[in-house]
Amino acid sequence: MDNSTEGTWDTLPIQLTEGILQTLEEVKFTHMTPVQSACIPLFMSNKDVAAEAVTGSGKTLAFVIPIIELLLKREEKLKKMQVGALVITPTRELALQISEVMEMFIQKFPQFTQILLIGGTNPIDDVEKFKDKGAHIVIATPGRLEDMFRRKADGLDLASSVRSLDVLVLDEADRLLDMGFEASLNTILGHLPKQRRTGLFSATQTQELEKLVRAGLRNPVRITVKEKGVAASAVAQKTPSRLCNYYTVKTENKFNNLVAFIRQHKQEKHLIFFRCFIVVFIFCVFVFSAFVHRCGRTARIGNHGNALVFLLPMEESYVNFLSINQKCPLQKLVLTGEVVDVLPKVKAMSLADRAMFDRGMRAFVSYVQAYAKHECSLIFRLKDLNFATLARGFALLRMPKMPELKGKTIPGFTRTTLDTDTIRYKDKNREKQRQKMLAELKEKLKTPLPKRNFIKNKSWSKQKTKKERRKKRSAKRKLEEGSDIEDEDMNELLNDTRILKRLKKGQISEEDFEKQITSGTGGAPRDGEQL
Numbered sequence: 001m002d003n004s005t006e007g008t009w010d011t012l013p014i015q016l017t018e019g020i021l022q023t024l025e026e027v028k029f030t031h032m033t034p035v036q037s038a039c040i041p042l043f044m045s046n047k048d049v050a051a052e053a054v055t056g057s058g059k060t061l062a063f064v065i066p067i068i069e070l071l072l073k074r075e076e077k078l079k080k081m082q083v084g085a086l087v088i089t090p091t092r093e094l095a096l097q098i099s100e101v102m103e104m105f106i107q108k109f110p111q112f113t114q115i116l117l118i119g120g121t122n123p124i125d126d127v128e129k130f131k132d133k134g135a136h137i138v139i140a141t142p143g144r145l146e147d148m149f150r151r152k153a154d155g156l157d158l159a160s161s162v163r164s165l166d167v168l169v170l171d172e173a174d175r176l177l178d179m180g181f182e183a184s185l186n187t188i189l190g191h192l193p194k195q196r197r198t199g200l201f202s203a204t205q206t207q208e209l210e211k212l213v214r215a216g217l218r219n220p221v222r223i224t225v226k227e228k229g230v231a232a233s234a235v236a237q238k239t240p241s242r243l244c245n246y247y248t249v250k251t252e253n254k255f256n257n258l259v260a261f262i263r264q265h266k267q268e269k270h271l272i273f274f275r276c277f278i279v280v281f282i283f284c285v286f287v288f289s290a291f292v293h294r295c296g297r298t299a300r301i302g303n304h305g306n307a308l309v310f311l312l313p314m315e316e317s318y319v320n321f322l323s324i325n326q327k328c329p330l331q332k333l334v335l336t337g338e339v340v341d342v343l344p345k346v347k348a349m350s351l352a353d354r355a356m357f358d359r360g361m362r363a364f365v366s367y368v369q370a371y372a373k374h375e376c377s378l379i380f381r382l383k384d385l386n387f388a389t390l391a392r393g394f395a396l397l398r399m400p401k402m403p404e405l406k407g408k409t410i411p412g413f414t415r416t417t418l419d420t421d422t423i424r425y426k427d428k429n430r431e432k433q434r435q436k437m438l439a440e441l442k443e444k445l446k447t448p449l450p451k452r453n454f455i456k457n458k459s460w461s462k463q464k465t466k467k468e469r470r471k472k473r474s475a476k477r478k479l480e481e482g483s484d485i486e487d488e489d490m491n492e493l494l495n496d497t498r499i500l501k502r503l504k505k506g507q508i509s510e511e512d513f514e515k516q517i518t519s520g521t522g523g524a525p526r527d528g529e530q531l
Contacts, residue, residue, distance in 0.1 A: 007032050014044045017072055019108030020065055027104060033058035035225045040066055043167075043197060048217040050200045053225035059201045060101050063087070063169045068105055070166050070197065071112060071136065078112075080134035082164040087139045088188070089171040090179050092118040098171065099139045112136045117144045127156045135161075142176065142184040149191055159191045167197045170216065174202040174209055182208070189216055204327075244306045245330040254310045254393050255346070260339045261308055268306075308333060312386075318379050346395035351418065353426040357397060364394045368404050388412035 008031055009016060009024055016024075024030075032040075035053040042049050043066030053059055067085040071078065078084050087102075089095050099116045106112045115135035117126055126148065138145070148158050170176060176185060198217045202209060205224075213220060262270055309330070311318055322328045350357040367390070374380040388410050391399060397416040399405060425431040502508045 007037050012037070013041050016065065017069060020068060020105060023105050023108055029061065033062075035059055035223070036062045036065075038223045038225065039063070039199065042221050042223075043199060044069055046197060048198045048220040049223060050213050050217060050220040051223040051225065052202055052205050053223075054203055057225060059171065060098055063167075063171070063199050063201065064098070064102055064105060066197075066199075067102075067137065067167050067169070068109065068112070072109070074166065078136045078164065081130075081161050083135060083138050083158075083161045084164060085137045085167040085169070086145075086162065086165060086192070087137070087169040087171060088142055088145065088176070088185070089139070090141065090175040090181065091172075092120060092141060094172060095139050095141055102137060102139065106137070114139060117141070117148055119144050123147055123151070124154065127151050127154045130156055130158075142181040142188065146184045146187050149188070162192055165193055165196050167199070168192060168216070169199045169201070170212070171201050172203070173200045173212060174204045177208045177212065182212075185212065186215075194218075244304075245309075245328060255343060255395075256339050256341055257310070257333075257335065258308075259342055260335050260337055261333070264335060264337050265306060312384075314381075314384050315379055318376065321376065321379065343392070343395045347397065347416075350395065350397055351416075351423060354423045355425055355427065355430070357420065357423050360394050360396055361400045364391060364396055365400055365402055367394075368402065372404060386412075 009021060009029075012032070035051055035057045039049050039051055039059075039062040043063070051059065051062070067087075071084045074084065087095075087098055089098060095116060095118050099114065102114055106114060113133055113135050114137035115126070115130055115133075117138060117140035119141060123144065126144070130148075140148075148156065151158065170185075176182075198220070200209075200213060200217060200220070319330050322330060346360075350360055368382070368385070368387075371380055371385060372382045382404065387399070387405065387408070389412065391410070391413050396413075397418070397420055399410055399413060399415070425434065499508075
């Protein structure tokens with residue numbers, strides 16, 4: 001069934017509870033969106049719903065309101081440890097958003113409690129909170145929810161609590177499958193009662209999603225919401241019709257074009273997302289009062305918005321890929337204002353603070369490694385990258401050492417004449433700690449290395465016990481995953497250790513050693529560099 005109608009809440013074919021109407025009035029939700037007018041009556045009449053609607057179309061209220069109404073109309077009231085509604089969503093950010101919307105409504109109904117089960121928190125705290133206060137409404141990410149079902153030894157029997165379940169909602173169901181949660185969903189569905197109402201909401205309908213519909217819903221009513229005024233040729237578009245999608249194919253001017261784009265839309269709010277280390281770098285460059293790490297949303301509920309993706313010249317075929325495979329057409333961006341070169345200012349920031357220098361190096365490494373692992377490898381090919389222009393785009397003072405650059409000459413990139421090891425941290429405590437570590441290393445030089453005994457004619461596997469090998473792998477894993485030691489400090493420590501070993505082996509003189517330990521040279525990665 002298709003639905004593109006809008007209306008007010010008093011035009012619904014069912015009567016909403018007064019507390020819900022009051023909340024809608026307080027938060028100024030005066031009109032229903034098409035997905036809300038289609039889904040709410042079906043939910044309330046005990047139908048399963050599989051709804052396809054673009055992001056920002058108001059899907060959250062389309063299931064939050066029916067959840068509360070159905071729980072209010074239960075013949076047998078929920079007890080403390082009974083779960084009446086379960087909402088599963090792929091990310092913590094979405095779960096938090098849904099929880100905030102749900103909280104606005106259940107404030108009018110203090111007989112209901114809700115709990116948020118997401119990663120990044122101590123699961124034992126979640127168990128204790130559930131046991132202490134109960135939860136009639138659970139909003140969760142799949143991984144944490146699956147973990148909670150295994151917590152019987154901690155005194156939580158979630159499988160028994162969900163036997164009273166009335167409503168299950170799978171929000172952003174297409175992303176749940178894209179992010180690899182199929183196995184977790186199957187485990188969770190196995191614990192839930194068959195007699196329930198189920199709502200599945202997604203921006204796309206795929207074959208994998210169809211399997212989930214057949215497994216989790218009983219004779220669902222299928223809803224495809226089309227926006228008013230959308231041409232027939234654009235019906236399949238998966239982004240809001242009022243969202244303008246742009247792309248640009250400049251190379252080293254990515255950063256300058258980003259600044260120009262923001263200035264061109266300076267009267268609007270911006271949500272900008274990058275890969276993790278690049279986020280920190282850009283954040284420090286722009287000096288924001290608030291920053292959204294992950295992708296936000298725009299052009300929501302009838303509003304206008306813009307999106308911009310930066311591509312390299314040889315990546316322009318990605319535009320066709322997005323249009324055909326993702327139903328997301330893009331138009332080429334034409335900047336009306338002047339593109340100002342702000343990179344010299346960024347370089348000056350790196351020269352003034354070692355922390356900024358570190359962030360630039362890490363951002364470059366993060367970009368290259370993400371590029372090397374891109375799923376669309378036919379378009380995004382590492383061998384096509386121009387490392388010199390990329391480095392200039394990140395305002396690097398010198399190139400980092402990393403596997404992707406090993407053995408490569410980088411013509412077109414000029415390293416700064418300044419010795420980057422002389423750049424100090426603005427944070428005095430951090431610089432003091434750095435100097436302290438250098439002093440400790442120098443002190444260790446006075447202690448000779450223990451003589452190493454080698455066993456001839458034995459393979460490594462016979463020299464090492466399983467316990468020793470596990471210990472070594474564990475230490476390596478901790479180093480890769482990060483420990484209490486800052487990455488740049490660890491790199492400096494490893495570098496200075498290598499220089500010390502060269503001295504002990506007689507490969508360098510004491511004079512060379514002093515020079516290298518002071519300057520930080522010696523062929524090992526330092527300060528944001530990676531092997």
